[in-house]
Amino acid sequence: MPFNTALTRKLGIKVPVVQGGMQWVGYAELASAVSNAGGLGIITALTQPTPDDLRKEIRKCKSMTKKPFGVNLTLLPSINPPDYPAYAQAIIDEGIRIVETAGNSPGPIIKQLKAASPPCVILHKCTTIRHALSAVKLGVDFLSIDGFECAGHVGETDITNLILLSKSRQVVPIPFIASGGFCDGYGLAAALNLGAEGINMGTRFMCTVEAPIHWNIKEAIVGAQETDTQLVLRKWRNTSRLFKNETSTKAYEIENDPKTTEFKDVQPWVSGQRGRQVFLNGDKDYGVWTAGQVVGLINDIPTCADLVSRIEREAVESLKKVQSLIVDEKDIPAKL
Numbered sequence: 001m002p003f004n005t006a007l008t009r010k011l012g013i014k015v016p017v018v019q020g021g022m023q024w025v026g027y028a029e030l031a032s033a034v035s036n037a038g039g040l041g042i043i044t045a046l047t048q049p050t051p052d053d054l055r056k057e058i059r060k061c062k063s064m065t066k067k068p069f070g071v072n073l074t075l076l077p078s079i080n081p082p083d084y085p086a087y088a089q090a091i092i093d094e095g096i097r098i099v100e101t102a103g104n105s106p107g108p109i110i111k112q113l114k115a116a117s118p119p120c121v122i123l124h125k126c127t128t129i130r131h132a133l134s135a136v137k138l139g140v141d142f143l144s145i146d147g148f149e150c151a152g153h154v155g156e157t158d159i160t161n162l163i164l165l166s167k168s169r170q171v172v173p174i175p176f177i178a179s180g181g182f183c184d185g186y187g188l189a190a191a192l193n194l195g196a197e198g199i200n201m202g203t204r205f206m207c208t209v210e211a212p213i214h215w216n217i218k219e220a221i222v223g224a225q226e227t228d229t230q231l232v233l234r235k236w237r238n239t240s241r242l243f244k245n246e247t248s249t250k251a252y253e254i255e256n257d258p259k260t261t262e263f264k265d266v267q268p269w270v271s272g273q274r275g276r277q278v279f280l281n282g283d284k285d286y287g288v289w290t291a292g293q294v295v296g297l298i299n300d301i302p303t304c305a306d307l308v309s310r311i312e313r314e315a316v317e318s319l320k321k322v323q324s325l326i327v328d329e330k331d332i333p334a335k336l
Contacts, residue, residue, distance in 0.1 A: 003312070006175040007142065007198035010121060011098060012068045014038035015312045016198025017188065018123070018144075018177060019205045021072020021100050022290075023047055024276045025213060028057050030304070032064035033210035037308035041069040042100055046082060051090040058094040070098030070123075075106055084109055092116040100125065100144065102153075110138045125179060125200075127155030129167050136174055143168070143176040144200050150180030151203050151292035154231070154241050162194075169195030183294045185314020192319070203292040209303045214282030217289070218301045226296025232270060232288070236263050240270075243291035245284050247274070 002008070007016045017039035019031065026044030034041035043061055048054040054071070061069055071091045075084055088109050091099060099113055102125035113120040124140040126132040127150075132143045145168050147161030148154050161180055168176050178191035179200035191199050205211060207221045220243070229241050230248040235255050242248040251269035254260055274287025302310070 003198075003315075005192070005197040007177060010141065010175075011040055011070075013040050015308050016177070016192075017308055017311060018042065018070075018100070018198060018200040020125075020144075020179060020200045020202035021045075021074060021102070022202050022206065023272070024279050025202075025206055025211060026072060027212050028061035028064055029212050030205060030208070030210050031069050032061050033208070033304035034205065034308070035065045035067040035069045037303075037305040038067075038312070039304075039308050040098065041065070041067075043069065043071045045071050045073045045087045045091070051083065051086040054087060054090045055094055058091070058096060068098060069096075070100055071096050072100040072102070073109065074101070075103030075109065077104060085112060088112045092120070097121060099123070101140070102144075106135070107138050110140060114139055123177065123200075127153070128157055128159070129164070129171060132168065132172055132176070136172065141174065142197070143172060143174065144179045145176050145196070146200075147178075147180035149293045151229075151241050151290040154180075154239050156234075156237055156239055161191075165191065165194040165196055180292060181294050183297050185311040185316070186318050188311055188315040189318040189322070192315075193322075202290075203294050204298060204307070205304070206291075207298050207301055208307055209301060213279035215301075216282030217279060217284055220284040221291065221295050221298055222301065224291070224295035224298075226293050228295055229291055229293055233266070235260070241290065241292060242288045243284065243295070245288075247285060248288045251288065 002014045003016050005016045015038040019034040019042050021042045021044040031041030031043045045054050048057050097120050099120045100123045122140040123142040123144050124135045125144040125146050127146045145164050147164050148158050165178050175197045177198045177200055178196040182199040182201050183204040188199050207218045228244045230244040232251045233240050251266050254266045270288050275289045278287045278289050
């Protein structure tokens with residue numbers, strides 16, 4: 001039973017579920033599997049070392065699915081930033097017209113993507129209403145409202161999705177999707193009821209058969225509780241939610257030592273390269289890696305097809321059940 005939301009209509013997908021961009025996870029294998037399942041798969045641009053490599057990955061994904069898929073382009077502060085305009089041009093040249101953007105000062109990149117013919121449909125991730133309203137002015141098509149439950153960069157306001165989504169429904173003038181804390185059809189139904197047009201899932205898609213990470217890491221997610229994440233880098237206003245392991249715990253301890261004043265003291269413990277090795281060698285404690293609080297709700301490792309199908313079924317059943325609670329007053333039994 002296909003859904004009919006602003007997201008499904010605009011993107012040409014069956015189920016309003018987006019696979020979020022994830023560093024070292026968002027490759028063609030996962031993106032194509034999600035798209036083939038009826039959702040929207042996303043390739044992560046900066047997982048590719050150069051714009052030309054991104055072109056190759058896009059072409060690879062096209063060979064694996066005929067369904068719509070997108071590319072994530074995240075702009076992060078860096079001493080030597082990537083050539084973002086070149087990555088954006090690779091996306092445009094390869095005919096991709098769905099782009100998930102995130103990060104700092106996205107205006108120039110959004111302008112470049114919107115200048116394509118036809119213009120790109122842009123889903124921009126935000127952790128605050130203030131940033132969401134700023135993105136509206138830049139001409140994005142959808143906002144991806146990222147609650148404090150999410151993996152990775154959670155922002156500095158600690159507002160959960162129950163509030164963020166309701167506030168977005170009140171004040172945001174364009175369609176939005178819900179990101180952070182979602183893994184099943186019950187969550188999709190809840191997001192739709194709160195005003196969203198769909199959901200974005202990252203951690204849940206990490207724990208699928210097609211996710212290109214070591215099976216041990218998937219099993220670590222299945223075995224985790226909702227308390228098994230760690231917030232680090234708050235001292236430098238770059239708060240990130242990571243899987244709680246030996247490395248992230250050590251980083252937290254060093255950061256919160258009163259003697260720690262400089263980022264360089266904790267930098268070796270939050271190395272992205274060590275985190276990448278976790279996904280390759282299967283040692284969950286070798287480095288830091290992002291995971292949302294939703295790890296506590298994930299209990300299996302399905303294929304993307306089985307997962308998206310299950311989400312669709314659960315959402316429909318859940319929405320019908322809630323609808324059944326509304327009855328004509330004359331049908332309410334009299335009190336005994």
